[in-house]
Amino acid sequence: MIDSLSDGFMSIDRWWRFTYLNNTAERYLRQERKNLLGRNIWQCYPDLVDSGYYRIYQQTAASGLPGRHTDYYAPLGTWFEARSFHHDDGITVLFRDVTREHEHAAQLEFEASHDYLTGLANRRKCMEALTLAVAEAASPSSTDGASLALLFIDLDHLKEVNDAFGHAVGDELLRGFAKRLLAIPEPAFFAARVGGDEFVLLLRNTTESAAEAFAHSVLNVLAVPFEACGRSVSLSASIGIALLRKEPESAEDLLSHADTAMYAAKSSGGFPVRTYDGALDRGMRDRVALRIDLREAFAANQFELHFQPQIALADASLIGAEALLRWRHPERGLLTPAAFLDLLLESPYEGALAEWLLNAVCQHIVAWRRMGVTVPRISLNLSARQLLGVGLTDRILHIARAYDISPAMLDIEVTEDSLVSDIEKATSVLAALKQAGVSTSLDDFGAGYSSLSYLVRLPIDTLKIDKAFVRALVESEKASAVIRGIVGLARSLGMKTIAEGVEHQSQLEELKDAGCDSVQGYLISRPLNSEAFAEFMLWL
Incomplete structure (x- = not known):
């Protein structure tokens, strides 16, 4: 009956030797039982030592209480869910392959946190990453000066491209821009698409001059025309930069400041990169009021x-x-x-x-x-x-x-x-x-x-x-x-x-x-x- 279970089943004695494995356990572990019976589990599978499986097996053996753990086991390329139970001579483990379920859940999580078109993080994921980065940068151990820079990028005239050539061309341009962004070698950065033609880049441990230099690298990426659906299309962008300094700021504030700087760059004419300062808020409030009027x-x-x-x-x-x-x-x-x-x-x-x-x-x-x-x-x-x-x-x-x-x-x-x-x-x-x-x-x-x-x-x-x-x-x-x-x-x-x-x-x-x-x-x-x-x- 045990041999016919769909779960893997194995018994291990108090000296951590295999005493029984069913057919499913053989298939999961990719070993015949005759090669494992009587041998120490930690010697047969040394990668289990210090893993989550190791800890729950030890806890079950010591306390007599059941344990449960799910993790990726790299040598077999498989996600396993394992449940351990105590018996007089050692422990029994029931385990099953949950790779498909885990990958499906991971795919759902990816889709919920990433933009379907470009594969970049979406607004939700962006705010999570930004909140974490702001908390880390504001900690006492962070470096002096601006440790965090947020770049808010708005592609110019993408709506006109969609109107003139169709959304298939516009989508191809967005994918092409994201691909070029990710190909920029230095420095390391986090990228997200937070709107139709809006992107956010997060730089850690940087300075104002380095952030501005990186913004111009992004503009250089755009300088080369894109090939989209058989058409050659040129794009430009307006970029706003917000820097996190030592005074307390929230992730929402930083994003708002970068957005404000971007709009200032867009309306300046000829200056596509603008770094936020307090004066921009007053100008932006005036523009918001005019937009309402x-x-x-x-x-x-x-x-x-x-x-x-x-x-x-x-x-x-x-x-x-x-x-x-x-x-x-x-x-x-x-x-x-x-x-x-x-x-x-x-x-x-x-x-x-x-x-x-x-x-x-x-x-x-x-x-x-x-x-x-x-x-x-x-x-x-x-x-x-x-x-x-x-x-x-x-x-x-x-x-x-x-x-x-x-x-x-x-x-x-x-x-x-x-x-x-x-x-x-x-x-x-x-x-x-x-x-x-x-x-x-x-x-x-x-x-x-x-x-x-x-x-x-x-x-x-x-x-x-x-x-x-x-x-x-x-x-x-x-x-x-x-x-x-x-x-x-x-x-x-x-x-x-x-x-x-x-x-x-x-x-x-x-x-x-x-x-x-x-x-x-x-x-x-x-x-x-x-x-x-x-x-x-x-x-x-």
């Missing part, structure tokens, strides 16, 4: 448009104006886009903004027409998602018809990054706009990619020369040469040019000599509200 801005009609005139250099005639968004905040006064535009474009109201802009521009054109003033053209800025959204051309034509306005009175300004995210879709949208009579301008030309490979394909009407080149005209002959090159390029492609940010007469003369078609800037006029712009047109 955005919910009321549309309903309370707090947005308005100001208009900056654009003048032809040939005869100083008005060729149009750029519509610039302003937020008349009830407590903070008139805010420019620098204070809120990134929050607005990240909010659910981005789509509503495009609709509002188009309607508002048309309403102003109608109001000026009633005053007997006609503006040749109004330019309005659209983001990448707004440009590449469904049915942009149809929406523009529908709104223009509703106000009895010619589509030729509208110009859509786009930036280079909004085009290169999906060049095929952008080309199609711009072609449709052109066919409908709506002109398009490429904003901030020269400040971004400035790739001729896409410029020759896109049906752009106007290149807007970035104000950085205009600002450098007074001190750099190279800036003048660049502007002349842009003007020549535009002419060869059948495009017009507008120089932004003209503030001095000397800049105006240089631009006129370079052959630039038109200008806008403080030298001509600051952005004006609707009434002031109407007066400007009448005066001109």
Whole structure:
């Protein structure tokens, strides 16, 4: 009967010699019983000495009480659950192979604590590791200075990649980034994915300079384009760093500080790594308050448009104006886009903004027409998602018809990054706009990619020369040469040019000599509200 048990069964005498093994025990131990009977268990299996099995067998023999232990036995590559019982001549052990159950439980635990897509730790596991690390770093035995650094990484524009190419491409990019992260050789770190495009890296026994150097190593990992589903895609990131010093901090505080620093890096423009300091909290509180106030801005009609005139250099005639968004905040006064535009474009109201802009521009054109003033053209800025959204051309034509306005009175300004995210879709949208009579301008030309490979394909009407080149005209002959090159390029492609940010007469003369078609800037006029712009047109 004992021989037929599904559990392993073995009897051991008081001198630790095998006295009986059943068939299952032979199979588990991978030995015939004749090779074990009469031999000492510790000599046959020396790896059991000082193990958990050794301790419970000894305790059962000494106390007469049953024992139980589960552990991995490396020589046999098996997890065993063993129960020991005392008898007059020694002990009896019932044991069974629980490898499958243990691996299943381990798999469930892994899945509960790790991200299914990248295999990195998830947010729960991250907080457990961070809590433990903070407790260890805050102990009296820890080293002086910053012993712990937390890096909060947010991949830029991943949503645009998902929208343009599909989530399969985005998922492949996330897997590729995680793989590259884990391949960074030094220093050792803990990695977790805590959100859709958010990652956390934990460095122990480090310093501020070492953490910042490591953050730049992560950026270097991203510098090489990824191959995803047959596409070559480039990624960038914003990284916030929080350092644990000697003053008490919780894991939640450290994560919040790193998150705050990341948002500061993202909004800084050109500085992708930022280390937390107390001043960031005040700025972040302001941003959170603004994000909340955005919910009321549309309903309370707090947005308005100001208009900056654009003048032809040939005869100083008005060729149009750029519509610039302003937020008349009830407590903070008139805010420019620098204070809120990134929050607005990240909010659910981005789509509503495009609709509002188009309607508002048309309403102003109608109001000026009633005053007997006609503006040749109004330019309005659209983001990448707004440009590449469904049915942009149809929406523009529908709104223009509703106000009895010619589509030729509208110009859509786009930036280079909004085009290169999906060049095929952008080309199609711009072609449709052109066919409908709506002109398009490429904003901030020269400040971004400035790739001729896409410029020759896109049906752009106007290149807007970035104000950085205009600002450098007074001190750099190279800036003048660049502007002349842009003007020549535009002419060869059948495009017009507008120089932004003209503030001095000397800049105006240089631009006129370079052959630039038109200008806008403080030298001509600051952005004006609707009434002031109407007066400007009448005066001109």
